[in-house]
Amino acid sequence: MSTWSGIGQGFSVALDPTNLLYVFLGVLIGTVIGVLPGLGPTATIALLLPITYSVEPVTAVILLAGIYYGSMYGGTITSVLLRLPGEAASVVTTFDGYQMAKQGRAGPALGIAAVGSFIGGIVSVVGLVLLAPPLADLAVSFGPPEFVALTVLGILLVTYLGTGSALKSLSMAALGLLLSTAGLDPITGTARFTFGEVSLFNGLDFVAVAMGLFGVGEILHSLERTEKVQAVTAKIKGIWPTRTDFRDSAGAIGRGSLLGFVIGVLPGGGGVVSSLASYAMEKRRAKDPSRFGKGAIEGVAGPETANNASSTSAFIPLLTLGIPANVVLALIFGALLVQGITPGPQLIEQEPEIFWGVIASMFIGNLMLLALNIPMVGIFVQMLRVRAGILAAFALLVTMAGVFSVNNNVFDMWIVLGFGVIGWLMKKTGFEPGPLVLAFVLGPILERAFRQSMLLSGGSFDIFVTRPLSGGLFALMAVIIIVSAVTSRRRKAVFGRVDPADVDEPAPDADRQVTAEGSPGADSTTDTPPTSTPGER
Amino acid sequence: MPLSRTARALAACAALGLLTACGSEESPSGSAAEYPTEEIRLLVPYGAGGPTDLAARAFGASLEEQLGQTVVVENLPGGSGALATQELLAADPDGHTLSLATAGTLVVTPLANEVGYTKDDVTPIGVLTEVPSVLAVGADSPYATVEDLVAAAEEQPGTLNVGTPGASTPQAIELQRLADEYDVEVTAVPFNGNAEMTTALLGGNVDAVLINASSDVTTNIDAGQFQPLAVSSAERLSWLPDTPTLAESGFPELTLSGSTFGLIGPGDLPEEIVTELEDALRTAAEDPAVVEQVGEEYVPAEFQGAAEFQELLDRTQEVYEPILGG
Structure with a gap:
């Protein structure tokens, strides 16, 4: 009953002309910055934060939320057409989306992404309405050992994904973890790898690293293959996917909605993790996984649905607990604090117009996005018709301004440029930046949570297996490793590619993955073998 | 616009019975009377959007109104406060560059890391807020x-x-x-x-x-x-009257775990400018609009000026040095 009156109140707030205008502005800006490579929702929201101080709190959140989920739609466009993720969560879409575009199926790829995003968004909003309170209870019981398990799972997932060579993914993940240790030690406060540079005390800035690797690296790389880029942009037709396309992607969209919703709620989750997880799931479920990376429509539909679903459900911990699930939500949290509103357990009761107004605006915003994207994708694409050189220069300028605006720190601009060159070299040599950035983000969470767990348990590793949630997660990981080891062995047998080297070492892939999981911290090396050994016997 | 701002400033002065303070501005005496001659940069060692940033903006707006020059709040997070403090120390000590600071940024950070300054390199002006x-x-x-x-x-x-x-x-x-x-x-x-x-x-x-x-x-x-x-405060909090202090609970020395946010300038900031800013801060701390924006729990009941802020920093340094310095 109160849910219905809440929704009613929400729509009366969201349909207010001012708020309606701001929803539209939000999703439009979101789509545009999603299209423009290098400028993601984080930088844009950071740039626009000062503007929101002058409007009503609910209007501010409506605008910022619109930018966030709008960018999830927009990021797809460049991923598909240019193999250039407009924002980080669309990285996965480049795997199959770009291949579809090369086969002349850019239209359906964009169409299915828009439809999937819409469905994911709506499913997630409904979930937000129904499940916010119970899910908040679940999320709050997550302690340091669960965070260790979740981050190890994240790193395991990214190497398991292994679009290229597993060894390359693994080395990039390791590099990401190493880079994440720069800065002040989270437990003792000692400076590590700062080389006397004060700007490094807080570590390398995540936004700067991600913008460098994904943004500038891609810009540099794209300049080298201008003609190919133009060729793909030229042929877009038939946006609306065919009946076969819908049949092929229906399952992926359904699973992506649920997966994205769940991952978005978890602190530390978000667009990137959810799209990676959805891709991995679709690839696993597929009858013919080798189609992935060669233009499988499920590989576009699933992740795009999941990242939009997660960008909506990420509001659950913020609006019910006052805990931002990721960096974008942290900025929105900041916007609310400046307005004198502290999101927390009492928000729904004390400021119902914010909770319900934002939810209602998400319904409206997702409708607007579907309307914007299906017929108007061509117009957004026109922005990419601008000569690559001009676009690159503009994107670089916006990237540099955006990264500077986050911390007002010139040093971060050097980091962007430095990592831009590294990202470009990685592209050229076939190393994916995805595992690096993911490990870089998860590294500090993993380290802090692992050391907190050790403090809590007094140095005993039992804490990871005796707690049901973390024990369950580690068991799940053990299962993943065993299953992938078995399947990779079987695949080898099927393809008859067993050569003498492999006989000596029956499952090299499995070994790699065990090390992948063990490398972040001593926890998993001590935990995983005991849990996995019984399974293998 | 400037007219209404002046009018408001005058009204505020009158209301607070500070006519003497206002009047003194009309009889120029030395450099202080000319200060400020240009816009004032107010550095904040934290990101935009946090409670500290909010306090800086609320006080900044009041200073702007009182001093008649634009106050630009600049967020310079990073280096545990060292980035903003270093930026402050690189500026001329003419009162046109100021910074927010805490015992953390001025005492803990220099003790824990090599940052090229100590608390003695800055000029404390006064306390804005206290978060126990x-x-x-x-x-x-x-x-x-x-x-x-x-x-x-x-x-x-x-x-x-x-x-x-x-x-x-x-x-x-x-x-x-x-x-x-x-x-x-x-x-x-x-x-x-x-x-x-x-x-x-x-x-x-x-x-x-x-x-x-x-x-x-x-x-x-x-x-x-x-x-x-x-x-953690020395006295009980007005909004938690039934909660004892740590000091009453048998730990008389443990009164330093709160955070005090103060205003500082570069070292050797002229006495007159310190006094003028101190007065402006006092007026701001009594302005109901500022108090409401910052939260009345966090504005100290009694204004603490340059001397009190200096004393707090000295005491913190004395207590922390043996723990962190070794």
């Missing part, structure tokens, strides 16, 4: 008082887990002092700020927290999610 710390437990905690908690810690030293907002925070150092000076050993578990600590306490992953009582924490106290056992 609260020792709190969850709603269903077996510990109802500080004594219960201390008894449990003494029975099994080190088994009690107490969350702090991070490594080398005043709260973490205070727990260190609790062990060093009072032989009460708890395990300090550093988290990344209030939000993480709140989840850890609500989720039952730590037994207690020593946490900045910013508005998110007071909300949780009001909601009954947190039970405050003690506060």
